[in-house]
Amino acid sequence: MISAAHSNRLRLTPLRLSSYSLLCILLSILTACASGPTAKTATPTAASAKPTPTKQSAGVxxxxxxxxxxxxxxxxxxxxxxxxxxxxxxxxxxxxxxxxxxxxxxxxxxxxxxxxxxxxxxxxxxxxxxxxxxxxxxxxxxxxxxxxxxxxxxxxxxxxxxxxxxxxxxxxxxxxxxxxxxxxxxxxxxxxxxxxxxxxxxxxxxxxxxxxxxxxxxxxxxxxxxxxxxxxxxxxxxxxxxx
The missing domain is CATH 2.60.120.560 (Exo-inulinase; domain 1)
Structure with a gap:
């Protein structure tokens, strides 16, 4: 025979699980907000090549x-x-x-x-x-x-x-x-x-x-x-x- 106290604990268990799930969801939301959008990594730009000297036109x-x-x-x-x-x-x-x-x-x-x-x-x-x-x-x-x-x-x-x-x-x-x-x-x-x-x-x-x-x-x-x-x-x- 299940005692009344034990019966009360069983009835409280779903509530405790729901609270725990809610807490996890809230923590996930807070973590996402804190981290913000992922910053784009700047692509390094290659150093500009030095211009090739132009050959002088003939007859100058x-x-x-x-x-x-x-x-x-x-x-x-x-x-x-x-x-x-x-x-x-x-x-x-x-x-x-x-x-x-x-x-x-x-x-x-x-x-x-x-x-x-x-x-x-x-x-x-x-x-x-x-x-x-x-x-x-x-x-x-x-x-x-x-x-x-x-x-x-x-x-x-x-x-x-x-x-x-x-x-x-x-x-x-x-x-x-x-x-x-x-x-x-x-x-x-x-x-x-x-x-x-x-x-x-x-x-x-x-x-x-x-x-x-x-x-x-x-x-x-x-x-x-x-x-x-x-x-x-x-x-x-x-x-x-x-x-």
């Missing part, structure tokens, strides 16, 4: 001469004189000018205008040279053996060529091209293109000679000099351009 003038301003920065030898917008040399040998600009890239062009005024005896010349530098061969773009107006043998002509300096570094399978060239007394535009280990020589837009270095991947960026001798020449504008 990087430097150009201005003869009326004089030869102060040109390290000129004796024998030069300014004549308006041109420069003129005397008949001496090894008359030199050093372009007061050094290209900052391995690929570039040097363009210069020359007029032959007088060649009193055979053997006049002018050339554009870049000295060898550390790890870089130089080059020489020649116009050689300028002649007087007197008659000459059929096979005797001035020559144009470009060579690697030192010459023994010239690539064997790309020996320099030598071309007969009679400049006369007209103005001509000469241009040297330097592309890596290759040097190209143009006269009035026509390629006359090429040369390749077998030793270095790039050719010298200077100092770049114009060297003349044994002829009176007018020198027009000299320009350095991107290539």
């Amino acid at each position: 003038v990087l430097y150009q001469s201005n003869w009326p301003q004089g030869l102060k920065d040109w390290h000129a030898s004796a024998g030069w004189k300014v004549n308006g917008n041109t420069l003129q040399t005397d008949l001496g040998e090894n008359r030199t000018l050093q372009i007061p600009y050094t290209p900052t890239t391995p690929d570039y062009s040097v363009e210069y205008r020359v007029q032959i005024v007088n060649v009193p005896k055979d053997g006049g010349y002018f050339m554009l040279n870049a000295d060898p530098a550390t790890g870089k061969d130089g080059y020489q773009a020649h116009i050689l053996n300028l002649l007087t107006a007197a008659p000459h043998g059929y096979a005797t002509h001035p020559l144009s060529e470009i060579v690697i300096e030192p010459f023994e570094h010239e690539m064997d399978d790309a020996s320099p091209q030598v071309l007969d060239f009679v400049p006369g007394s007209k103005w001509h535009t000469y241009r040297v293109d330097i592309q890596g280990a290759r040097a190209l020589f143009y006269v009035d837009g026509m390629r006359t000679s090429r040369a390749y270095s077998a030793k270095t991947n790039n050719l010298s960026q200077g100092p770049i000099r114009l060297v003349c001798g044994k002829a009176i020449l007018n020198i027009g504008q000299i320009r350095v351009l991107s290539l």
Whole structure:
């Protein structure tokens, strides 16, 4: 027989269970409110890549001469004189000018205008040279053996060529091209293109000679000099351009 007290405890048990369940629900709600919405984790942003330098467009003038301003920065030898917008040399040998600009890239062009005024005896010349530098061969773009107006043998002509300096570094399978060239007394535009280990020589837009270095991947960026001798020449504008 179940006592009255025990019967009362049995009747209270469902109430106790309901209270316990309610308490659990309340605790769950309070815990959820306390924690709040889950914060979004910020996605780390990758560091911005450095912009790749844009290659200079071909044909941009990087430097150009201005003869009326004089030869102060040109390290000129004796024998030069300014004549308006041109420069003129005397008949001496090894008359030199050093372009007061050094290209900052391995690929570039040097363009210069020359007029032959007088060649009193055979053997006049002018050339554009870049000295060898550390790890870089130089080059020489020649116009050689300028002649007087007197008659000459059929096979005797001035020559144009470009060579690697030192010459023994010239690539064997790309020996320099030598071309007969009679400049006369007209103005001509000469241009040297330097592309890596290759040097190209143009006269009035026509390629006359090429040369390749077998030793270095790039050719010298200077100092770049114009060297003349044994002829009176007018020198027009000299320009350095991107290539």
